Amino acid sequence: MNELQREYYAFINNMDVRLGAFVLADLPETFDKEDGETVKFPKDFGPKSLPMLELFVLSRFPTPDDVIDPENRRFVEGLIRYLGETYLRAIGGAWDHDEETGNGMPFIRPDTEEGPLKGEPIPILAIILAAVDARTAEVFTAVLSKARENLGGDGEPKRSCTGLAMGMLTAENSSEEEVEFLTRFIGTVEPGIAAWTQEQADPSSWEFGREALVRLGKQLKARYDSRDEMMTEEETEFVAGAMRFIGETIRRIGFGQWRYGADLEPDDPRSRQPFVRFRVGDQNLDMVPWRLAQTALEDSNSIASGLDTIISMREEEAANEAAAEGDGAKSDDAEPDGTK
Known part of the structure; x- marks a missing residue:
C-alpha cells in the first residue's frame, strides 16, 4: 500500500469522528449575512445548506492560497468531508481517490442516468478553490445542479445513498x-x-x-x-x-x-x-x-x-x-x- 492509499483509507476510516467534530466545533450555530441578518446555520447535509456553507467559507478564506495554507488543513479536510457527504446524499455515488484527480485529496465519483459511479469525478478541493476565487456563493450549488442534470429524469438519485457518516458524533451523543x-x-x-x-x-x-x-x-x-x-x-x-x-x-x-x-x-x-x-x-x-x-x-x-x-x-x-x-x-x- 502506497502513501496515497494509506492517507485515503485513514480519511475514510476516520470519517465519522472527523466529520462530526467539524460539524460541532467548526461550523457556527448562527451566521451573519451581508445584509446584517443573523440566521441559523444549517448543518443537515441538505442542498439548502450549500449557499450558507459557501458564504461561511468565503468569510474564512480571502484567497485560494489561504485554502491550501498548511495551517488551515484540518478545517479544509472537514469542509471536504461535509461537502462531499452532502453531494452523496443528493445524487448518489461514492468516495474515491487516484493519483491525478482531486489535487491529491479524496473526491466524489457520482452516479448518473447511465448507472452507479458513471459520472465524471467531482474534485471537492478544486471546487472549494474555485468558489473562493469566484466569490459568488453560487459554486457549491451549481456543481450539485449539474450533477442532478446528469441523473436525468427528475434529478433524484437512482439508489438510496446516505454517505458514510452514519455513526458520527452529534451534540446529542457526545459532549x-x-x-x-x-x-x-x-x-x-x-x-x-x-x-x-x-x-x-x-x-x-x-x-x-x-x-x-x-x-x-x-x-x-x-x-x-x-x-x-x-x-x-x-x-x-x-x-x-x-x-x-x-x-x-x-x-x-x-x-x-x-x-x-x-x-x-x-x-x-x-x-x-x-x-x-x-x-x-x-x-x-x-x-x-x-x-x-x-x-x-x-x-x-x-x-x-x-x-x-x-x-x-x-x-x-x-x-x-x-x-x-x-x-x-x-x-x-x-x-x-x-x-x-
Missing part, C-alpha cells in the same frame, strides 16, 4: 469535552503509529491485523512486570504508540469508532481514556486500548482475544441478517399460496 479531545487525538493516531512502528525491530511487519496484536501482547508481557512499570515517564512514548496501534487495529477490522470517556465515573475503565466503540445490532460494545494493554501482562493473548470477540459478534450479526433476509424471501414466495 463538548469529548469532541475537543477527539479533534486533537484522532490527528495523532496515524502519525503516532507510524513513529512507533519505526522504533520496532521490523517496522514493515506491523500491519493492522491479529498476528500483530498477538506479537504485541507477548512484547508487553516480556517488557513489563507490573502496571506501575508501564506508567513510568520513560515508557510513556512506547505505551502511547502501542495503545494507538491496539485501538486502530481493532477499530479498522471491527468497524468501530474512536470515542473518549468524558463525564464518566472514576472507576469506569473508559474514564478519561480514548476507547473504541462498536455498534452491534442495537447495542454498544466498548474496548479500551489502555485496559487491553494492561491485561496483556497476565495473558499475552488478551488483546487478540478482544479482536476475536468483535469478529465473532460481526459474523453472528451477518448470519442473523442473512437468515432474516432468507425468511423474508420465503415469506414473499409463500404469499400467493397463503392468499388463495
Whole structure:
C-alpha cells in the first residue's frame, strides 16, 4: 500500500469522528449575512445548506492560497468531508481517490442516468478553490445542479445513498469535552503509529491485523512486570504508540469508532481514556486500548482475544441478517399460496 492509499483509507476510516467534530466545533450555530441578518446555520447535509456553507467559507478564506495554507488543513479536510457527504446524499455515488484527480485529496465519483459511479469525478478541493476565487456563493450549488442534470429524469438519485457518516458524533451523543479531545487525538493516531512502528525491530511487519496484536501482547508481557512499570515517564512514548496501534487495529477490522470517556465515573475503565466503540445490532460494545494493554501482562493473548470477540459478534450479526433476509424471501414466495 502506497502513501496515497494509506492517507485515503485513514480519511475514510476516520470519517465519522472527523466529520462530526467539524460539524460541532467548526461550523457556527448562527451566521451573519451581508445584509446584517443573523440566521441559523444549517448543518443537515441538505442542498439548502450549500449557499450558507459557501458564504461561511468565503468569510474564512480571502484567497485560494489561504485554502491550501498548511495551517488551515484540518478545517479544509472537514469542509471536504461535509461537502462531499452532502453531494452523496443528493445524487448518489461514492468516495474515491487516484493519483491525478482531486489535487491529491479524496473526491466524489457520482452516479448518473447511465448507472452507479458513471459520472465524471467531482474534485471537492478544486471546487472549494474555485468558489473562493469566484466569490459568488453560487459554486457549491451549481456543481450539485449539474450533477442532478446528469441523473436525468427528475434529478433524484437512482439508489438510496446516505454517505458514510452514519455513526458520527452529534451534540446529542457526545459532549463538548469529548469532541475537543477527539479533534486533537484522532490527528495523532496515524502519525503516532507510524513513529512507533519505526522504533520496532521490523517496522514493515506491523500491519493492522491479529498476528500483530498477538506479537504485541507477548512484547508487553516480556517488557513489563507490573502496571506501575508501564506508567513510568520513560515508557510513556512506547505505551502511547502501542495503545494507538491496539485501538486502530481493532477499530479498522471491527468497524468501530474512536470515542473518549468524558463525564464518566472514576472507576469506569473508559474514564478519561480514548476507547473504541462498536455498534452491534442495537447495542454498544466498548474496548479500551489502555485496559487491553494492561491485561496483556497476565495473558499475552488478551488483546487478540478482544479482536476475536468483535469478529465473532460481526459474523453472528451477518448470519442473523442473512437468515432474516432468507425468511423474508420465503415469506414473499409463500404469499400467493397463503392468499388463495
